[in-house]
Amino acid sequence: MEQHKEYLQSSEIxxxxxxxxxQVAAVKPEDSIQFSVDYFKRxxxxxxxxxxxxxxxASCKTNRRAFIFCLMETxxxxxxxxxxxxxxxxxxxxxxxxxxxxxxxxxxxxCLSLGLG
Numbered sequence: 001m002e003q004h005k006e007y008l009q010s011s012e013i014x015x016x017x018x019x020x021x022x023q024v025a026a027v028k029p030e031d032s033i034q035f036s037v038d039y040f041k042r043x044x045x046x047x048x049x050x051x052x053x054x055x056x057x058a059s060c061k062t063n064r065r066a067f068i069f070c071l072m073e074t075x076x077x078x079x080x081x082x083x084x085x086x087x088x089x090x091x092x093x094x095x096x097x098x099x100x101x102x103x104x105x106x107x108x109x110x111c112l113s114l115g116l117g
Contacts, residue, residue, distance in 0.1 A: 012060045016043060019056075046070060054099050070096050 008014040020039050029035035042048040046066035049057050057067045074092060078084075084092075086109040093100045 012062050015060050016040075016062075050096055052097060054097050054101060057097055057100075067096065 016039075020036060023039065024032050024035060027035065039048070043062070043066075046069040049063055049066045049070060052063070057063045071093065074096065086105050089109070090100070090102050090105040093105065
């Protein structure tokens with residue numbers, strides 16, 4: 001039994017099942033099965049983090065990976081030669097995660113400027 005529990009935790013399915021139950025209880029969809037299917041399709045496409053709170057994104061590696069995927073999708077539309085301030089970068093990141101901590105962006109900017117300078 002412990003082996004099953006460890007697998008559910010390591011695969012993060014327990015996290016998503018708990019979150020799904022919370023969402024179903026909050027939304028009360030007419031078709032809870034279709035809602036569940038759509039929920040897992042969003043996870044599979046990595047778009048389940050769009051508009052999510054930072055605490056949700058930071059809560060598991062699947063969410064963090066999906067966030068990076070969404071960032072990469074967003075920044076593919078920009079020229080690699082286009083300069084951007086940390087404030088501008090943060091504004092774009094906020095389109096994916098509205099409460100993303102500005103300090104993480106400014107700290108990363110400082111580390112990059114130290115490495116390049």
